[in-house]
Amino acid sequence: MTRQIPRQLEAYRDLLNETELNQLLESMNQPLPSGLRVNPLKADAASPKAWQQAYGWQLEQVPFCPTGWQLGNEASNLSRTVEHQMGHYYIQDAASMLPVELFEFKPDAEPSVLDMTAAPGGKTTHLISQLGDRGLVVANDSNLQRISGLKGNLQRWGSTSAVITNQPGERMGRWLPEQFDYVLLDAPCSGEALRTSERHTSRLVSSHERNTLQQRQIKLLESALQAARPNGQVVYSTCSLAPEEDEAVLDALLKRYPEQIEIRPIPQRVPIHAPGLLAAGAQAYAEEVSKALRLWPHLYNTAGFFAALIVKRDQIATPSLERPQQTLAKAGYKAVTNDEQQQIISSLQNYGFNLPALLASQGLSLWRNGKSIQAIPERWLSNFEHFPFVSAGIHIGKLSRHGFQPAHDLASRYAAQFSQQRLTISDQQIDEWLARRDLPIKQRAYPDGSIVVVEDQQQRYLGLGQINANILENLLPHWQ
Numbered sequence: 510m511t512r513q514i515p516r517q518l519e520a521y522r523d524l525l526n527e528t529e530l531n532q533l534l535e536s537m538n539q540p541l542p543s544g545l546r547v548n549p550l551k552a553d554a555a556s557p558k559a560w561q562q563a564y565g566w567q568l569e570q571v572p573f574c575p576t577g578w579q580l581g582n583e584a585s586n587l588s589r590t591v592e593h594q595m596g597h598y599y600i601q602d603a604a605s606m607l608p609v610e611l612f613e614f615k616p617d618a619e620p621s622v623l624d625m626t627a628a629p630g631g632k633t634t635h636l637i638s639q640l641g642d643r644g645l646v647v648a649n650d651s652n653l654q655r656i657s658g659l660k661g662n663l664q665r666w667g668s669t670s671a672v673i674t675n676q677p678g679e680r681m682g683r684w685l686p687e688q689f690d691y692v693l694l695d696a697p698c699s700g701e702a703l704r705t706s707e708r709h710t711s712r713l714v715s716s717h718e719r720n721t722l723q724q725r726q727i728k729l730l731e732s733a734l735q736a737a738r739p740n741g742q743v744v745y746s747t748c749s750l751a752p753e754e755d756e757a758v759l760d761a762l763l764k765r766y767p768e769q770i771e772i773r774p775i776p777q778r779v780p781i782h783a784p785g786l787l788a789a790g791a792q793a794y795a796e797e798v799s800k801a802l803r804l805w806p807h808l809y810n811t812a813g814f815f816a817a818l819i820v821k822r823d824q825i826a827t828p829s830l831e832r833p834q835q836t837l838a839k840a841g842y843k844a845v846t847n848d849e850q851q852q853i854i855s856s857l858q859n860y861g862f863n864l865p866a867l868l869a870s871q872g873l874s875l876w877r878n879g880k881s882i883q884a885i886p887e888r889w890l891s892n893f894e895h896f897p898f899v900s901a902g903i904h905i906g907k908l909s910r911h912g913f914q915p916a917h918d919l920a921s922r923y924a925a926q927f928s929q930q931r932l933t934i935s936d937q938q939i940d941e942w943l944a945r946r947d948l949p950i951k952q953r954a955y956p957d958g959s960i961v962v963v964e965d966q967q968q969r970y971l972g973l974g975q976i977n978a979n980i981l982e983n984l985l986p987h988w989q
């Protein structure tokens with residue numbers, strides 16, 4: 510017998526049979542398992558096992574995401590570990606790991622990728638991992654307030670290949686037509702994921718709001734398709750199970766571009782195939798839409814999610830639109846001089862770090878903005894010249910008349926290569942240090958003013974500090 514169903518589930522009564530509806534209701538009362546995704550730039554395949562032992566977690570592999578794990582038990586310390594603070598993993602519901610896994614990336618290719626609605630950056634970090642930090646990932650979001658979270662997450666991830674832009678996604682396709690091999694549109698949606706967590710709460714959505722969202726989703730998806738190259742791929746995803754935001758959006762674009770786009774069947778590694786709907790209420794959708802995947806909470810033990818991989822077979826007519834322009838000089842950047850570059854290189858050599866090797870292997874060049882030194886992807890500078898950006902590449906450090914001070918972002922990403930000038934703190938001091946407090950030091954192996962790499966007894970990198978008499982000043986950045 511079907512139980513009393515909450516109002517927000519009324520619309521799903523006709524989409525599921527009685528058993529399924531009951532299972533869905535049951536699953537909605539279960540707590541959502543936490544999940545984490547490993548950062549291959551900083552951790553390795555053995556890391557989850559080590560964390561499991563150190564923190565008492567029960568980790569189960571997410572079937573469709575080789576770097577993703579779900580926790581079988583309560584893990585209140587998930588966001589408080591050293592590894593989380595240093596960006597060795599990202600806390601993410603397993604459902605959110607699906608969209609990026611759908612892309613068919615070619616091994617060793619260095620593609621250009623656009624994440625059109627990226628903040629706070631969970632899926633951007635996944636894209637960077639999948640590409641091994643090669644190629645170029647443009648992470649865009651129209652909401653300036655959410656950009657700081659995106660920036661912090663990319664800094665913590667340690668990527669060199671990402672650029673953040675702050676533009677309306679609807680225009681990106683006309684400004685940058687056919688510039689990207691892959692485009693992710695993780696669309697703004699009602700969040701009707703049907704299974705709630707602290708991050709995803711449930712609420713009723715009015716039909717007016719639903720309609721406004723749908724119109725925006727259609728515009729954004731059209732823009733994503735315009736931005737993709739012919740034979741490029743676009744993933745459309747939402748954390749809503751409402752057909753108006755999912756199948757109806759795909760259906761609208763399939764009707765607009767029947768010859769130019771197609772949806773790829775969901776890959777075999779996704780264990781349960783719950784296809785897109787062919788009809789909802791009075792609406793019938795194109796057959797092709799059934800190749801999308803609905804992550805129903807009762808089938809996957811995740812929050813609700815929807816995703817489809819679209820291939821752009823052919824060009825689509827795209828009216829051009831004049832791009833916004835901002836030169837690097839206007840944004841405050843100057844190329845570093847040869848003398849400055851030499852000073853930075855030799856200062857980093859004192860830590861054992863080889864900056865020229867990094868610049869060459871990642872295709873980066875050094876730019877100065879005030880005191881700040883940034884390594885910016887040359888690919889961005891040459892292919893997207895003058896397109897305004899919020900930040901690009903990786904922060905290398907600060908250069909002033911007092912000398913060069915390396916950045917935490919760089920030292921954290923390449924901690925193993927910062928093999929000199931290290932200072933070990935005791936296990937009892939770790940919490941204080943991570944709370945960004947200065948520490949007293951007894952032994953002074955380095956002169957006053959020295960910037961040292963702080964580690965614990967297990968040689969885990971914990972940030973940079975400056976020796977000042979008997980104090981180790983804490984240089985962890987504020988976003989950390």
Ligand SMILES: C[S@@+](CC[C@H](N)C(=O)[O-])C[C@H]1O[C@@H](n2cnc3c(N)ncnc32)[C@H](O)[C@@H]1O
Nearest residue numbers: 626627628629630631632651652677678695697
């Ligand atoms: C579902 S969230 C993205 C979550 C993100 N992909 C992640 O995994 O962390 C949708 C994002 O779209 C942004 N957004 C909303 N309307 C937009 C628009 N017109 N253009 C670009 N971004 C937009 C919102 O600010 C929000 O950050």
